[in-house]
Amino acid sequence: MWHLYHFPLCPFSRKVQLSLGEKKIGYELVTLYPWDAGDDFRRLNPAGRVPVLHDEEKRVTLIDSQAICEYLEETVADRALIIGSARARAEVRRLVALYDETFFADITGPLLHEKVKKRLVLRQSPDSRTLRETTRLLHEHLDYLDWLVDNRRWLAGAQLSLADFAAAAQLSVVDYLDGIDWTGHQSAHGWYRVIKSRPSFAPLLRQKMDGIPPPKHYSDVNA
């Protein structure tokens, strides 16, 4: 049985959950906050980070969200998410990296620091300049998302792929923290509603973080 070490607002664990859900692979969640990673967990992952996908009986430990998704892709044929020709697959991986790295560095990472870590661990107020800067950068990212949605059926091309789930995983965390104003981004919003209503997304909409309640619209698939 797979155990996925995660915490409720980790966008990378969410990407893995979406991949597991799309492929209909069963798993149990183990919650581990980054500030609680002790020696036991470090024996599993020396880098001390989630997500880790672990099967104790089979003695398989998979670390790093992209390494996990590539493994699931190679071992479970059902519902391929890194698809098409080598060029098409490179486009999927380019967009996954854009959301995992650039979007996370610009938006999700700073928001998690300001609105979660400062509240729960550091007991500080969020910095309003940083929040304004993430809002500005989010509009740039949503402009690009609009462009992708206006020019392609799905983000990476004609088929639903891991690129859509990597982007939606990041956005779902920003949305939980009430950080998205969709005004002027109808295309991106329409796409996000479609992804949000998929069965694989339902577990994400139920997961709550203690001390940080989501806004009402967060789990409404029509909002």
Place this chain on the structure above:
Amino acid sequence: MWHLYHFPLCPFSRKVQLSLGEKKIGYELVTLYPWDAGDDFRRLNPAGRVPVLHDEEKRVTLIDSQAICEYLEETVADRALIIGSARARAEVRRLVALYDETFFADITGPLLHEKVKKRLVLRQSPDSRTLRETTRLLHEHLDYLDWLVDNRRWLAGAQLSLADFAAAAQLSVVDYLDGIDWTGHQSAHGWYRVIKSRPSFAPLLRQKMDGIPPPKHYSDVNA
């Protein structure tokens, strides 16, 4: 003909060059500093970052070092670098991510900021506290590298893989900036000398960054 957009001390472009070199794929370099990325380049890569591998005739544009390496892996059978079973491949990708993300965030990124961007662009002195912290973190990373080398033939297991080249790419930039003290890390040092003496590494040892000369030992394959 492939053109690789890079700058001489970009560790991710170096990883791609090592992959191209190992697979004996011809290419020409186009130098592009991150602070010079203009609109022309942003038309190629909206994220404005190197490496980008581009073939104008074939109209192929590959973006993100890992997407590029996976593409080369899928299209050029010679000298496989992401190898073995799905589990073995997951271990290669875990280590690639460890060096691309964690090592870069801990060490290569801060060193490039302090020793290159501050000197060439911001005209500031490096911050000695940051430099001390990178030195401390580098020793931790070298301890882990020693452990890998002591327990496995190559970093990810029995075979030379992209993990070795991802690690060596980062270390080569740190070494260019005279940031490595190998004292107490004989295993890691021995492994690095072996990688450094491979023909695929020779172009890296010749590339110089204007205004930032490397230390003498940098291009000496026996040092």
